[in-house]
Amino acid sequence: MKHWTEQDIESFRYRLGSDFIEDLETRMKALGLNHASLAEKKGVSQARVSQVFNDPGNLTLESMIEWTRAAGLKVSMVVYDDGDAKNELGPIPAEVFQRCWEICGKPSTQWQLEDAAAGSFTMMTGKQVDIVFTNAIAFADTLSAGVATVQFKYSPKPSDEGVLDLAA
Amino acid sequence: MEHCVCWLEAVPDHPPLRDQRRGLAFLVHPKDRRVTAKDSFNELPSQIKKKLHTAMDYWLGGFDNKPAHHHGWDKSEYSGKYVMLWVFKCRDDQAGHRLYGFLQNPDPKRQRLRICVLVEYSLKDRDETDETILRRVESIRIQPAVIKAVEDYAGFLS
Numbered sequence: 636m637k638h639w640t641e642q643d644i645e646s647f648r649y650r651l652g653s654d655f656i657e658d659l660e661t662r663m664k665a666l667g668l669n670h671a672s673l674a675e676k677k678g679v680s681q682a683r684v685s686q687v688f689n690d691p692g693n694l695t696l697e698s699m700i701e702w703t704r705a706a707g708l709k710v711s712m713v714v715y716d717d718g719d720a721k722n723e724l725g726p727i728p729a730e731v732f733q734r735c736w737e738i739c740g741k742p743s744t745q746w747q748l749e750d751a752a753a754g755s756f757t758m759m760t761g762k763q764v765d766i767v768f769t770n771a772i773a774f775a776d777t778l779s780a781g782v783a784t785v786q787f788k789y790s791p792k793p794s795d796e797g798v799l800d801l802a803a
Numbered sequence: 804m805e806h807c808v809c810w811l812e813a814v815p816d817h818p819p820l821r822d823q824r825r826g827l828a829f830l831v832h833p834k835d836r837r838v839t840a841k842d843s844f845n846e847l848p849s850q851i852k853k854k855l856h857t858a859m860d861y862w863l864g865g866f867d868n869k870p871a872h873h874h875g876w877d878k879s880e881y882s883g884k885y886v887m888l889w890v891f892k893c894r895d896d897q898a899g900h901r902l903y904g905f906l907q908n909p910d911p912k913r914q915r916l917r918i919c920v921l922v923e924y925s926l927k928d929r930d931e932t933d934e935t936i937l938r939r940v941e942s943i944r945i946q947p948a949v950i951k952a953v954e955d956y957a958g959f960l961s
Contacts, residue, residue: 639816639856649853650860657869689894692853724818725860 638725645692647726652691654729655699655710660688661730662708677705808834808948811920811956812841814859820960821863826918828956830904830949837939840902843924851900854893862891862919875906876937885937887944889919899927903936905944909957918960920944920953 640647663673670684677684687694687702703710713732717724742748809832813819820826829841844855858872872892876885891902904921908914922940927933943949 636818637816638818639853642816646853646856650857653854653857689896690850692850724821728861728864728866730866 636723638722640725641722648694649692650726651729652694654726655694656688656691658729658733659702659706659708663706666706666708668706673702673706677701807952807955808832809838809952811918811952811959813959814921816856817859817863820916822865823913824865824915824917825863826916826960827859827863827921828918829921830943830952832943832949835943837943838922839924840904840921844902844921847900851893851895854895855891855900855902858891858893862889876932881934881937885941888937888940891921897928899930901925901927901936903940905940907944907953909953910961916960918953918956920949 640650663669668676670688671681674681674684687698699710713729715727717727736742739748739751742751809830811828812831814827814829817827819828829844830838831841832838844852847855858869861869862873873890874892875887875889877883878886887905887907889904889906891904893900901924902921903923903925904919906917906919908916909918910916922943923936925933925936
């Protein structure tokens, strides 16, 4: 069994384009931008924005950069090995990488990445939690590869210190 | 399968089961003309198929907060009559395409397991839900033969 994105390059490209539009719309919403305001920033009609957003299969690398920059955002490309060489499961949605990056405190350099993996995490709840992992990089790799589910349990003490139990 | 009134077939080009949690299947029901999902989906233009495949990918991957691609109906809607139903959706320039189905756990031993059984295709020109479709899919969902088909499908998955 092969995933539908394995049928041809167009199919794979369509899925990547859809993920890109999904992510862009999520980021735009967070910034208070809608199709009309993006159209204004990019100097195109709102109909053009809708057309592009409804047909993500025609996006090019150049147009992806143009749309993200118009929204005041950036775009990255990620090459990864998820152990699915035959592509039976399809591409990992960009949202997974985006959320892993956010969970790690949005590092932008190798040093910040190492600090994030070994030290201080800002949880999705907004709580700042200090964690020391015996094998921090392996833990971060495991998380980003999506091969393990980790449950975080935060138990505040009266002293305002926290105890974090990790159950893999 | 000739002795069966109806049965389930895994949706091609997707894993039958993702993370032991979610799977997609077409209901095949030769004597019930209301069951149109499989045949209609196969005849859709490739561009529409890609959109619906993408919506299915998101659901299979557990990305539930994507109402533009797929959603259900909670207890507050229609007096909670359709909480088991689900729809995959997309738009082209002219209209909206919908694949309606229902969620079912075919194996009580695996509590997290959900199969989305696709039942009916619909072409829509407005966003509002047409309750007659929901009523129809719900009536199919509770047919004893359909319940049996879902239970039988659990054997295929294990």
